[in-house]
Amino acid sequence: MAATLARSGMIALLAAGLAFPAAAGHLDVPNLFASVCGFCHEDGGRHAGKGPQLMNTERSDDFIRKRIREGKRGRMPAFGRMFSDEDIDEIIAYIRALKPREQASTE
Amino acid sequence: MRKQLLITAAIIGLAVSAMPAGPSWAVDPSRIENAAKNPNDWLMYRGSYDNWQYSPLDQINTANVKDLKVAWTHTPGRATRGLQSMPLVADGVLYYSGSYSRLFALDAATGELIWSYIPELNEDLIAQQTHSPYNRGVALGHGNVYVGTVDGRLIAVDMKTGAPVWDTKLVDSEKLTVGFTGAPIVVKDKVIIGAQGGEWPWRGPIFGVDAKTGKKVWEFFTVAGTEEAMKTWGNESWRTGGGGGWMPGTYNVAKNLVYWGTGNPAPLYDWAGPDWKTEGPRPGTNLYTSSVIALNPDTGELVSYFQELPHDAWDFDSAVGEFLRIERDGETYIVHPNKGGYVYVYDEMLNFKRAWPLVKNINFIEGVDEKGNLIGRRDMREGKHTNLCPAIAGGISWNTGTYSPRTGYYYKVGNEWCMDLEIVKTTPILEPMAQLNIGANFTFTDPEGGKAYGHVDARDPITGELAWRIDFPEPPLASLLSTGGDLLFVPDARGVLRAYDARNGAELWSQNNGLGHNGGIISYAVGGKQYISVAVGWGSLVGDAYPDLFGEPYKSMATDQGWLVTFTLPD
Numbered sequence: 001m002a003a004t005l006a007r008s009g010m011i012a013l014l015a016a017g018l019a020f021p022a023a024a025g026h027l028d029v030p031n032l033f034a035s036v037c038g039f040c041h042e043d044g045g046r047h048a049g050k051g052p053q054l055m056n057t058e059r060s061d062d063f064i065r066k067r068i069r070e071g072k073r074g075r076m077p078a079f080g081r082m083f084s085d086e087d088i089d090e091i092i093a094y095i096r097a098l099k100p101r102e103q104a105s106t107e
Numbered sequence: 108m109r110k111q112l113l114i115t116a117a118i119i120g121l122a123v124s125a126m127p128a129g130p131s132w133a134v135d136p137s138r139i140e141n142a143a144k145n146p147n148d149w150l151m152y153r154g155s156y157d158n159w160q161y162s163p164l165d166q167i168n169t170a171n172v173k174d175l176k177v178a179w180t181h182t183p184g185r186a187t188r189g190l191q192s193m194p195l196v197a198d199g200v201l202y203y204s205g206s207y208s209r210l211f212a213l214d215a216a217t218g219e220l221i222w223s224y225i226p227e228l229n230e231d232l233i234a235q236q237t238h239s240p241y242n243r244g245v246a247l248g249h250g251n252v253y254v255g256t257v258d259g260r261l262i263a264v265d266m267k268t269g270a271p272v273w274d275t276k277l278v279d280s281e282k283l284t285v286g287f288t289g290a291p292i293v294v295k296d297k298v299i300i301g302a303q304g305g306e307w308p309w310r311g312p313i314f315g316v317d318a319k320t321g322k323k324v325w326e327f328f329t330v331a332g333t334e335e336a337m338k339t340w341g342n343e344s345w346r347t348g349g350g351g352g353w354m355p356g357t358y359n360v361a362k363n364l365v366y367w368g369t370g371n372p373a374p375l376y377d378w379a380g381p382d383w384k385t386e387g388p389r390p391g392t393n394l395y396t397s398s399v400i401a402l403n404p405d406t407g408e409l410v411s412y413f414q415e416l417p418h419d420a421w422d423f424d425s426a427v428g429e430f431l432r433i434e435r436d437g438e439t440y441i442v443h444p445n446k447g448g449y450v451y452v453y454d455e456m457l458n459f460k461r462a463w464p465l466v467k468n469i470n471f472i473e474g475v476d477e478k479g480n481l482i483g484r485r486d487m488r489e490g491k492h493t494n495l496c497p498a499i500a501g502g503i504s505w506n507t508g509t510y511s512p513r514t515g516y517y518y519k520v521g522n523e524w525c526m527d528l529e530i531v532k533t534t535p536i537l538e539p540m541a542q543l544n545i546g547a548n549f550t551f552t553d554p555e556g557g558k559a560y561g562h563v564d565a566r567d568p569i570t571g572e573l574a575w576r577i578d579f580p581e582p583p584l585a586s587l588l589s590t591g592g593d594l595l596f597v598p599d600a601r602g603v604l605r606a607y608d609a610r611n612g613a614e615l616w617s618q619n620n621g622l623g624h625n626g627g628i629i630s631y632a633v634g635g636k637q638y639i640s641v642a643v644g645w646g647s648l649v650g651d652a653y654p655d656l657f658g659e660p661y662k663s664m665a666t667d668q669g670w671l672v673t674f675t676l677p678d
Contacts, residue, residue, distance in 0.1 A: 034531035035374070036543045039237065039306070040651070042550045043529075049551070050651035071234055074187035074646065074667055078234040081539050 027087045029094035040076070045098055051076060055098035064092050134197050134247045134266070136295050140360050146591070149196045149629040152244050152290040152355045153507050158429040160509040161589050162630035166637035167676060168592030172606045172616045175674045178638060179218030182670040183209050189644025190669025193244040193290060193586065193627025201631075201640065202266070203671060204242045207233075208256045212269060215640075216633040218673060222269030229258040232281055237543060238303055238648065243354070243505075244290030244627065246298060249318045253298045255287025261300055261316055273321030278302055283309050284541045289354045293318060294365055294404040304329065304351015305370040305424060306543045308535035311351030311396075313367055315407050325407025329369040329395050333409055341390025347535040347544070348389065349373030350396045354505050357430045359441075362455050364401040364410055368425035368443060372396040374546030375422040375499070376530045380488030383418050388532075388546070392417040397425050399443055401457050411457045413479065415445045420486055421471045421495070423447035427505045431517065433568050442510075442568045444519060448502025449475060452569055463571025465564060466502035466521040468554040471495060489530050496525035498551050500649045504584055506626070510568060511589035514609050517568035518595055522582040524559035524656070525552045551656055559656055563587065563597055565612060575612040581657050584650055585624035588639070598624030598641050600653065601660055604672075620672050623664055625650055636675055644669025 033044045040051035047053055057064070068088050071078030083091070134150060142148065143155035146163040153160045167175065183190065183205025194203035201215040210224040233240045239257040246253040251263040251272055259278030264271050277300075280286040285303035292299050297315045304311025310330035316323050330348030331337040337345055349372045356367030372393040379387025394412075397419035401411040415425050428444035440460065441453040448466030453459060459479035473483025485495070496502075501522060508519035528549040536542035553559050561582025565574040577597075585598035595609040600623050606616040626642030646666030653661035 031531060031533055034529075034548050035533035035536065035545055038548045039543050039545050042548065043527075044548045047550045048655040050648060073234065074240070075651075077237050081235065082536075082542070 027083075027090045029091055032091070043101070045095060046100060054095045055100070057095065061092050064095065133250060136248065136293070139248060139293055147632040148198070149194070149631045150247055151195065151292060152193050152246070153357070153429055154629070156358045156360060157432045158357050158507075159431060159512070160429065160507050160586060161511055163591040164630050164632055164637045165591035166632070167590065167594065167630075167639065169594060169608050169615060171676060172592070172594055174676055175606070175616055175618070175639070176677055177618075178216075178673045178675040180670050180672050181211065181213055181218045183211060185209065186644050186669030187667050188241040188646035189623070189625050189666060190642045190671065191241045191243050191626040191644070191647060192642060194629055194640050194642070194671060195245060195247055196629065196631035197247055197266070199633040200266075202245055202247065202252050203642075204245050204254050205669060206240045206242060208242045208254045208262070210245065210252060210254060210264060210269065212252070212266070215631060215638065216636065224264045224269040224271070226256060226262055228256055229281065232258050235540065236284055236286075238285070238288060241288055241647065243288055246291040246293045248293030248298070249296075251318070253291045253293070253318075255289065255291060255300050257286040257288060259286040261287065261291065261298060261314070261321070263298075263318075263321060275316060275321040275323065277314050277316070277323060278312075282540055283307070285309065285351070289352075292355045292357065294358045297324060297404055299356075299365060299404065301329075301352025301355070301367060301426070303353045304349050305353070305422070305426070306349060306373050306375055306545055307351070308347030308349065308373050308537060308541050308544050310345065310348055311370055313352045313402070313407075315404060327402055327407045327409065329400070330372070330393075332395055336394035339391040339394045341385065344389035347373060347537070348393065348396065349544075351426060353426050354428075358404065359432070359455060363403065363405075364455070365404045366430045366441065366457070367400050367402065368428055368430075369395055369398045369400060370424045370426040371419045371422045373535070374533055374544040376487065376528065376545070376547040377418070377420045378489035378530050378532050378546070381486040383420065383486060389418075393419070397423060397445075399425050399430075399451070399453070399457055413451075413453060413457045413459055415449075415451055415479075416447065416481065421447065422499050423471070423501060427501065427503055429507045431510050431568055433510070435569060440569055442517065444503045444508065446501035446503050447471060448497050448521065450519070450568075450571060451479075465519055465566070465571070466497060466523060468496040468523045468525055469502060471497075487528075487530055489532060491527070491529045493527045494525050494552065494555060495528060496554060497522060498524040498526040499549060500524065500652060504582070504649055506584060506586040509587040509589040509595070511593075511595075511609050513591065513593060514565070514589075515567065516565040516574055516609065518563060518565050518587050518589060518609070520583050520587070521562050521564060523554050523561065525554050526550060527552055551652055565595075565609075577607070577612050581653060583624070584647060585642070586627045588628040588630060590630055596628055596639065596641070598628055600624065600650070602643070604641055618674070622668055623650065623661075638673050638675045640671060640673040642669070643672050
């Protein structure tokens, strides 16, 4: 009964469109950072935290793609089930465009 | 009263008694209820239902601790995220769990292996979990060792042989992502364990399971577990409420009550700010999150509760803390620390008595009034905010403090750190599997006027009066231990185990264990010898923030190693 309740709750939320951060048909990556990624990549990826700083990373797109898909045991969860290739491309594009807050706010 | 306590301690404290009898393989409920009276054993998480995390043994004491030497070590292997568990001892056998709920039974005098049990877990799931694959401890009873798993199971294995007895799936972790990392406790004929929760969009249940058969008897949802509580979650937000009970509580034998601390609601931060009663992601007080609850262990029914943080908007769980049972002047008090940095004092029915701050840097509230209401709440709307204290990791973390009836002091780690944050409107992500729901971007900061640091305080547990304090450049993240030899053991974050005079804080001995401490420490006796056993290993989610906050030695500190180190005096 309890499990049924929990599951029906999720269905209700899904029906209400509360499943995934999306904006204009795209993954809402800044929002995704505020709910999930930012737990370790602080300030939207601009600052290190439990995980490394993503802004100005010298890692290649292929490296980042692989790391998002497969994670790193004991450090970062694997998100291969969560994100499509297109989603991951959007996350990489977000990371490449990251700028310090002050700079971003003056643009 | 303190004199009375001392006399009591002298009677039950005893020196080590030579107990040559071999393992009896039977830890029945009455033995667990009387755990504090047999100092040779360490039968449950935090030592006894009194939760003192105290050993009356006094063979190792302030005069001879300088001679303490390593007796043996053991490594569990696959120590991903270090070794965070609390070993237990019964009849000269030490039982402990490593990451992935790997179980070991060792000769407690020599470390020699008696048996091991390596459960097969859902490795694909573990690769997708954040709060994983560490395990924080086991429970003993009814001839079994009990351990939870991160893929949502509670397992019983035979204490004597390590053979599996039962294996019960309690949580659909493949869907909900969360499972079990905290230790269970045994209460009469039940094993009780709480699920992870907090920032995870579910309802964080606590389970009562038949100790002999593994059959689930009851399940209490820390989020909206009653009709009354459901009304405190506007817009049906209880469906993704968070909560959980990810650390073990304890049991009050006389009142037949299980005390448990609950996790925070999700999302952690609330864009509605001061309008949280009617607006935002979870309008209302959000019962029974960030609360202490008292359950009937036979039925799982709620008997009493106190919500420490109504509508917690800062991620300051009540799940972190011990429930010290302290008797003073004819009154019985239950003392429970909250992650926000306040220590709460209750009577046995969880009626609020007072709260006192352990931590200096607290500004999420201005205080707690005489009825337990929060004064001057800092409810932050969507947008940027600076210098929120404590930081998300809390003024108090999950490892346990210790209370010595000899000194009357409660020894507890306080964390001094803050953070800047930007609160963002988020939505729960549930498909294909549940994801964290933080609700903010944040950055750790130093407190105003100084660096982030930690301290171990010796205080009166009821009034909070400070006797003395030891500062540490980084907060220790391991459990503490006090003993009948008037010693206080502090396993620090850099990897040094330190012994202090519990009466005045003078450092008497230290040993570098080579890696940060982030787990348990106990004392027990076998064959007339007292031992101290400590978990060595680094890699919790709080510790993960140390490289950026403090630099070395944390930048290069291994997070995939761990071992148990056990000390004794030379023959």
